[in-house]
Amino acid sequence: MDAKEIIARRVAKLFKDGDFVNLGIGLPTQVPNYLPKGVEVILQSENGMVGLGPVKDGHEDSNLCNAGGQPCGAIKGASFFDSATSFALIRGGHVDYTVLGALEVDEHGNLANWIVPGKMVPGMGGAMDLVIGAKTVVIAMQHTQKGAKKILKECTLPYTALGVVDLIVTEMGVMKCTRKGLVLAEINPDYTVEDVQAATGCTLIIPKSLKKMKV
């Protein structure tokens, strides 16, 4: 199992049946492939729909796409609306979970995921609104980027928002953001606590009851 699949599988286990979820572009879009049996989540797409699903029977509709501009389908019970309504759902606290990638996260729950000045300026899209508004903000990402640490004491890149991250899920484990700092709540048994700490730029709080991460 590669790192991305481990992460997607663990994130999928966070949800309970009926949760209302927005998934970011990239790794998070793999999450629905691993939902436990009996758990159905309702997906929001910030370009204006609730009830995002896969393309049906190869039939692509030019008026139906996801937030990455890719063709998608609509499940039974879906609805469409304009962008202001879409972000009222997001900013207004109606979305249970948002799952996004990150460039950097720090121990204060600060997030940087939209710009590398002078190198990559894609824009924030809906990310700033999503992390401000969703009830639970989950960062799903590989623990390091080509060896460089991404979980830090302080973000070095421009922030997306301050103090918004609730959970970080990586191939090494699950970290919870608390007022005292980052708690390593679960660890992938393929790694030791020392491995995880060595790949992390801030001091992790290790609880007595450190759980094994199940995927």
Added chain:
Amino acid sequence: MKNKIIAKEEVKKLVRDGMTIMVGGFLAKGTSETVIDQIVASGVKDLTIIANDGGTITTGVGKLIANNQVKTLYASHIGLNKMVGQKMEAGELEVVLIPQGSLAEAIRAGGSGLGGVLTPTGVGTIVEEDHRHVYKTIKLDGKKYLIEKPLHADLTVLRGFKADTFGNVYYEKTSRNFNPMMAFAGDVVVVGADEIVEKGKLNPNDVVTPGVLVDYIVKEGE
């Protein structure tokens, strides 16, 4: 009553150098390519474009950017059109990045007579310092908010799935996106419609954009 249906070539008469144009669409889905093509053909320069994103090199507002007609782009995301970033780096295009939800609300405010938008989105980030679209940050009842400026345009370009001859517009699925708010925020509004039907043929319950807002209707794709 005035006939709102015009030949697509008439769009050229609606545009001039230096004007501000809002264009509906999300990654060009829900953008009137027919109207955009006419603005490209008009050759007008120094446009300020307000749109969700930069389209792609061959679709949506990306075609105007590729043709060097755009001076400033207000958008939330430009990552899927590399040309936009390149032109920005080269100093050929000014890009004002606004969080997507704030952009939607700033347009809504601009079309609904509101003086701005209070939003917690962007607090504590470099967005707060971008006074091209943010007045300032204020604290109300202990919580910080940015005051986003309302956005308004000289011309709005909509894409409708169906429009009736009165200008009522029905949108299809996710092609609705920014179109309904933009319909309010432009002095002149032109809709590119896939299908034009007689007044009375749209169910009033299905009308999202009231026809009183629409000045011109162009048949999309002709």
